[in-house]
Amino acid sequence: MATVTFDKATRIYPGSEKPAVDGLEIEVGDGEFLVLVGPSGCGKSTSLRMLAGLEDVNGGAIRIGERDVTHLPPKDRDIAMVFQNYALYPHMTVADNMGFALKIAGVNKAEIRKRVEEAAKILDLSDYLARKPKALSGGQRQRVAMGRAIVREPQVFLMDEPLSNLDAKLRVQTRTQIASLQRRLGVTTVYVTHDQVEAMTMGDRVAVLKDGLLQQVDTPRNMYDRPANLFVAGFIGSPAMNLVEVPITDGGVKFGNSIVAVERDAIAAASDKGDRTVTVGVRPEHFDIVNGEAKSLSKDEPAGLAVTVNVVEELGADGFVYGSAEVSGEHQDLVIRVGGREIPEKGSVLHVVPRGGEAHVFSTSTGERLTR
Numbered sequence: 001m002a003t004v005t006f007d008k009a010t011r012i013y014p015g016s017e018k019p020a021v022d023g024l025e026i027e028v029g030d031g032e033f034l035v036l037v038g039p040s041g042c043g044k045s046t047s048l049r050m051l052a053g054l055e056d057v058n059g060g061a062i063r064i065g066e067r068d069v070t071h072l073p074p075k076d077r078d079i080a081m082v083f084q085n086y087a088l089y090p091h092m093t094v095a096d097n098m099g100f101a102l103k104i105a106g107v108n109k110a111e112i113r114k115r116v117e118e119a120a121k122i123l124d125l126s127d128y129l130a131r132k133p134k135a136l137s138g139g140q141r142q143r144v145a146m147g148r149a150i151v152r153e154p155q156v157f158l159m160d161e162p163l164s165n166l167d168a169k170l171r172v173q174t175r176t177q178i179a180s181l182q183r184r185l186g187v188t189t190v191y192v193t194h195d196q197v198e199a200m201t202m203g204d205r206v207a208v209l210k211d212g213l214l215q216q217v218d219t220p221r222n223m224y225d226r227p228a229n230l231f232v233a234g235f236i237g238s239p240a241m242n243l244v245e246v247p248i249t250d251g252g253v254k255f256g257n258s259i260v261a262v263e264r265d266a267i268a269a270a271s272d273k274g275d276r277t278v279t280v281g282v283r284p285e286h287f288d289i290v291n292g293e294a295k296s297l298s299k300d301e302p303a304g305l306a307v308t309v310n311v312v313e314e315l316g317a318d319g320f321v322y323g324s325a326e327v328s329g330e331h332q333d334l335v336i337r338v339g340g341r342e343i344p345e346k347g348s349v350l351h352v353v354p355r356g357g358e359a360h361v362f363s364t365s366t367g368e369r370l371t372r
Contacts, residue, residue: 002078002155002188004028004051008060011046020046022212023060031186033179034217035203037196038235043212044192045160051190052158053077064155080149081158084165086141088133088148095120095129098147115151122181123147139170146178150185157182157189163198175202197238200224208232226360230367233281233360239320239335241281244305244327245364253280253361256305256325258290258353266361266370273365277328281360284320284337287352304351307334309344319343323350 006024013020021043028034036044049055051062053074061070069077080101088097098119099112107115120126123143133141142162149157162178163171179202182189193199199206200220207217208231216228227233233241246253248270252261260280270278290304307323321336321344336352344350361371 002065003030003063004034004156004188004190005063006047006051006060007063009047009050009057009062010059011043011050011055012058019058019212021050021209024209024214026207026214026217028188028190029204031188033182033189033191033202033204035191035193035199035206036209037193037199037206038209038215040194041211042209044194044209046212047209048158048160048190048192051156052079052081078155079158080152080154080156081160082142082145082149082162084161086133086145086165088141088144090133093130093132094125094136094144094147097133097144098151101148101152112151115153116147119147119150122150122184138166139174142166142174143177146181155188157187159189159191161193162191163193164195171198178202196236200236206236208235210235226369227281228369230279230281230362233362233369237283239284241283241360242287242334243279243281243362244332244334245277245279247277247328248275253278253359255280255353256303256327256351257301258303258305260354260359261356262359262361263371265372269370270361270363273363275364277364278370279362279364279367280354281362282354282358284335286355286358287336288355289336289338290351290353302351304353305334307336307350307352309346309348309350312343312346314340314343316340321350 006026009021009024010019011021024047036047038044046055050057053072057070061068064077095116099116102112120129123146125143125147128136128140163174166174175198203220205217206220206223208215210231216223216232223236227236230243234243246255248267249259252259305325307325309321309323311322313320317340319338319340321338323334325332325334362369
């Protein structure tokens, strides 16, 4: 096995001045499962293809273990790639597809058969080795593609959106199988997806990219609890974090008819930048619905922010309220999680405040995190 290092790796496509990947710096540990995630065009697939040797590196370096592989051809990098479209040979059986790379490498037939049968057993494909790909389901084809990578016993697995062609239920099932398989084999894995739920549930660590720049790399829990900036805050989490620009006031920030206490250092940092407002981030599960007894800044209005209920998603154990509010004269959409037995009526008005200690504060001007 091996570590993978992106050392200020940069890719600029011909005819473009802006890098598709700009100075990427990530160290992937031996046996780690790292997920690259971000919106379309953020540079995640380009980063993976640079590691695979399928894209040139215009600046910086890429290392696998102690070897500098920046300019090595793909066949000399000791990697195996699983593609989005499976890339199976339609005229070959499952067994021949899985063992083809070994055959080309000159491995003897007995060893190929042994490795293919071992991989098929791991992937529950033993009964399908004589079939052609057209006789398999999408999930089975994807497992064959995984098997083809496994039999090569590479130092690094590279996976480029391998689940995007599967239906929703099979995607959930297969991502669990892939994560479990990776832990069992202990092979260093770099996995690309645009689905942040996939990233959060599979990766040991997650790296978020935007416009070719690395925004944050951290464990899923730390990234959820402490997003580094407004982009990560809005991208990670389903439903997404609510981001509301609110005025700074004595003792905290003004949230509707309530003052929400936030860290003094965050307010001081915003003031130093000349900001009169900050952007407060609140997860849907971190809102409290206030009653008439809660302290309000106005005698005529209830405490908190008034949210008009537009749509309610009932999920059984809980529900998500999609509503709208007026914040500083502007329309703001909000999502609030409520208990499954506390579903409000459509058109009703809720008054909400962020739960104590659960508000994230970001600079409105730069987007950087201000709370510790």
